Amino acid sequence: MATTGKQLFTTLAPDGTLTLELVDSQFPDPTGNQVLVKMEAAPINPSDLAILTGAADFENAEYSPGKVVAKMPEPFNSGQKARHGKRLPAGNEGAGTVVATGDSDMAKALMGQRVACVPGSAYSQYAIADAAMCLPLGDHSAEDGASSFVNPMTALGFVENAKIDGQDAILHTVGASNLGLMLNRICLEDGMKLVNIVRKDDQASLLKDQGAEWVVNSSDGDFMANLRSAINATDAFYGFDPIGGGTMVDSCFKAMEQVAVSKMTEYSRYGSNQPKRMFIYGRLDFSPTTLTPSYGFGWTLSGWLLTPFLQMAGMETTMRMRQRVLDGLTTTFASHYKTRVDLEGMLTKEAILDYRQMKTGEKYLVTPWG
Amino acid sequence: MATTGKQLFTTLAPDGTLTLELVDSQFPDPTGNQVLVKMEAAPINPSDLAILTGAADFENAEYSPGKVVAKMPEPFNSGQKARHGKRLPAGNEGAGTVVATGDSDMAKALMGQRVACVPGSAYSQYAIADAAMCLPLGDHSAEDGASSFVNPMTALGFVENAKIDGQDAILHTVGASNLGLMLNRICLEDGMKLVNIVRKDDQASLLKDQGAEWVVNSSDGDFMANLRSAINATDAFYGFDPIGGGTMVDSCFKAMEQVAVSKMTEYSRYGSNQPKRMFIYGRLDFSPTTLTPSYGFGWTLSGWLLTPFLQMAGMETTMRMRQRVLDGLTTTFASHYKTRVDLEGMLTKEAILDYRQMKTGEKYLVTPWG
Numbered sequence: 001m002a003t004t005g006k007q008l009f010t011t012l013a014p015d016g017t018l019t020l021e022l023v024d025s026q027f028p029d030p031t032g033n034q035v036l037v038k039m040e041a042a043p044i045n046p047s048d049l050a051i052l053t054g055a056a057d058f059e060n061a062e063y064s065p066g067k068v069v070a071k072m073p074e075p076f077n078s079g080q081k082a083r084h085g086k087r088l089p090a091g092n093e094g095a096g097t098v099v100a101t102g103d104s105d106m107a108k109a110l111m112g113q114r115v116a117c118v119p120g121s122a123y124s125q126y127a128i129a130d131a132a133m134c135l136p137l138g139d140h141s142a143e144d145g146a147s148s149f150v151n152p153m154t155a156l157g158f159v160e161n162a163k164i165d166g167q168d169a170i171l172h173t174v175g176a177s178n179l180g181l182m183l184n185r186i187c188l189e190d191g192m193k194l195v196n197i198v199r200k201d202d203q204a205s206l207l208k209d210q211g212a213e214w215v216v217n218s219s220d221g222d223f224m225a226n227l228r229s230a231i232n233a234t235d236a237f238y239g240f241d242p243i244g245g246g247t248m249v250d251s252c253f254k255a256m257e258q259v260a261v262s263k264m265t266e267y268s269r270y271g272s273n274q275p276k277r278m279f280i281y282g283r284l285d286f287s288p289t290t291l292t293p294s295y296g297f298g299w300t301l302s303g304w305l306l307t308p309f310l311q312m313a314g315m316e317t318t319m320r321m322r323q324r325v326l327d328g329l330t331t332t333f334a335s336h337y338k339t340r341v342d343l344e345g346m347l348t349k350e351a352i353l354d355y356r357q358m359k360t361g362e363k364y365l366v367t368p369w370g
Numbered sequence: 371m372a373t374t375g376k377q378l379f380t381t382l383a384p385d386g387t388l389t390l391e392l393v394d395s396q397f398p399d400p401t402g403n404q405v406l407v408k409m410e411a412a413p414i415n416p417s418d419l420a421i422l423t424g425a426a427d428f429e430n431a432e433y434s435p436g437k438v439v440a441k442m443p444e445p446f447n448s449g450q451k452a453r454h455g456k457r458l459p460a461g462n463e464g465a466g467t468v469v470a471t472g473d474s475d476m477a478k479a480l481m482g483q484r485v486a487c488v489p490g491s492a493y494s495q496y497a498i499a500d501a502a503m504c505l506p507l508g509d510h511s512a513e514d515g516a517s518s519f520v521n522p523m524t525a526l527g528f529v530e531n532a533k534i535d536g537q538d539a540i541l542h543t544v545g546a547s548n549l550g551l552m553l554n555r556i557c558l559e560d561g562m563k564l565v566n567i568v569r570k571d572d573q574a575s576l577l578k579d580q581g582a583e584w585v586v587n588s589s590d591g592d593f594m595a596n597l598r599s600a601i602n603a604t605d606a607f608y609g610f611d612p613i614g615g616g617t618m619v620d621s622c623f624k625a626m627e628q629v630a631v632s633k634m635t636e637y638s639r640y641g642s643n644q645p646k647r648m649f650i651y652g653r654l655d656f657s658p659t660t661l662t663p664s665y666g667f668g669w670t671l672s673g674w675l676l677t678p679f680l681q682m683a684g685m686e687t688t689m690r691m692r693q694r695v696l697d698g699l700t701t702t703f704a705s706h707y708k709t710r711v712d713l714e715g716m717l718t719k720e721a722i723l724d725y726r727q728m729k730t731g732e733k734y735l736v737t738p739w740g
């Protein structure tokens with residue numbers, strides 16, 4: 001017998017009309033290794049917004065209860081041609097209680113338990129999830145567990161990736177985000193040096209209060225000099241950036257190269273031999289990334305996504321990371337929320353215009369049952 | 371007893387004044403593994419222009435016999451702070467006759483021979499070179515051997531690098547350059563599929579006449595569709611670009627991703643799982659590289675330089691590549707020159723304004739003895 005509940009869908013029409021809508025969905029009985037989770041809490045992460053709001057115009061959208069219709073401008077509409085006409089669920093992760101399971105032992109063992117899960121359809125009263133990706137939360141609340149995958153595994157993934165690449169220092173361009181603060185705690189635990197870039201003095205204070213040694217404010221007039229000092233002190237030639245657009249990656253490469261050149265004894269027209277590595281793992285800024293010809297040819301810039309990294313790192317590493325998250329759920333890996341909204345509340349103008357800004361430290365939590 | 375000859379130097383003053391000047395230099399007797407080469411021919415490659423002309427204003431420069439004084443605009447002047455005040459030789463490679471050697475057996479064996487060499491100071495009547503990097507030319511002329519290192523080893527390096535990375539197709543964004551034509555010949559010999567991008571119909575014809583199967587003209591209105599077809603036919607998700615600035619790399623990533631997405635059976639908000647790799651190995655365009663958020667996170671862009679590649683590939687691979695170049699010096703690895711100039715001729719307004727444009731197929735050869 002199918003279960004019925006409210007679920008959010010996002011649909012982009014070929015003409016650029018983006019519709020977010022609550023629908024009464026029927027959830028089939030889980031089979032095999034699936035579980036049916038009654039969702040209690042799901043965060044709105046930047047990675048969710050890519051599909052939820054994207055670059056659409058929500059200032060001039062049509063709002064009605066449980067429904068929003070907005071226009072997606074070019075080139076973002078045609079850039080997403082592959083999803084045109086597809087009604088997509090949203091919400092990467094969340095937490096809730098397992099109310100039905102498939103036949104597998106792994107699935108059956110979760111019956112009745114509160115779990116964190118990664119269904120990709122977490123903005124919903126129910127979600128079908130893979131038992132292998134569920135994390136039993138024990139006595140933790142759904143809110144404690146709601147953000148236990150995307151940010152914790154990403155932050156841990158940076159440190160794991162750095163270790164795999166033989167680095168002992170990392171640069172992070174949005175130091176005071178939920179993920180940034182988490183990364184700072186992980187790095188302190190692991191003795192990994194971390195250069196944090198922030199935009200405001202209070203963000204710098206926050207990080208320093210939490211033990212961060214190298215914090216650089218990009219709004220300061222001497223930002224580049226301070227960044228060079230921090231890189232010089234740490235040898236952080238390896239960084240992660242969630243902004244994507246604009247000149248932040250370029251500034252990091254410049255500072256890295258200037259530090260490397262300052263340590264050279266002889267001039268080379270090709271710049272330093274120091275490999276410089278940056279990863280873009282988000283798109284807080286949709287504008288183009290600009291790279292200037294000012295740091296030679298010894299640099300590499302990549303996109304970074306959690307899933308391919310975990311595939312590369314392997315199951316054993318992934319399980320070790322998951323266990324570490326569970327052990328530190330309310331300490332190292334704690335997330336903080338600005339506010340809570342239900343599914344209808346997610347689709348109000350006030351809420352969308354606020355959470356889509358992805359302001360540092362102002363994350364929303366969706367509670368699908370109110 | 372020191373040998374005397376004319377040599378070109380390039381000096382950038384802190385105020386942005388770039389001076390190119392012929393100087394009577396004294397060349398010390400070679401020691402150890404060094405040889406003294408009487409230079410007979412040296413090409414002007416784009417990689418030489420970085421230090422020779424850069425972004426300086428040669429339209430309004432002061433020209434006198436054997437000397438040019440030009441202004442280097444910002445940000446290019448401060449970007450080259452590391453060379454401020456340094457009088458630098460120029461000319462990566464060339465060919466000539468060994469007229470004196472150091473004590474090592476390797477050096478002594480080259481006495482009297484015509485060799486190709488990589489002295490970094492080839493725009494000169496004499497140059498001190500490393501015997502280990504000299505290629506004895508046998509009966510070949512100096513002109514035949516002048517360009518036997520930079521372009522041949524770079525083009526071969528692309529194919530070697532692609533093989534190391536498990537690729538069997540390459541994309542090259544300036545297909546009709548000297549290097550591009552060479553790459554086409556290498557790929558035909560090795561069965562490596564090659565997608566060539568050109569800007570003009572006659573360049574496309576030239577490549578096709580030389581057996582190229584996939585040639586795409588970026589000036590055509592259906593460039594992107596043609597590029598996608600070529601990538602679809604070859605699976606060339608791995609490319610090399612000497613332009614650097616502008617949107618060419620972005621266009622390649624876009625086309626690669628669109629091809630990969632077209633082969634997916636299910637939509638993913640994160641784009642395809644197809645890794646996309648581009649290398650920037652030159653800066654024909656000094657403007658910033660712009661990367662748009664339109665191909666997910668499965669991409670990597672790196673600078674590419676020959677020397678670090680050869681270090682990574684190892685001595686055995688390097689020697690094998692060198693031997694292959696020598697075997698195909700007048701066939702696979704032949705270079706063509708638009709014109710010949712002597713050292714004074716290099717520094718005339720007419721010559722500089724022409725060769726600094728780095729037009730496809732219009733390479734200059736410097737003959738230091740006229």
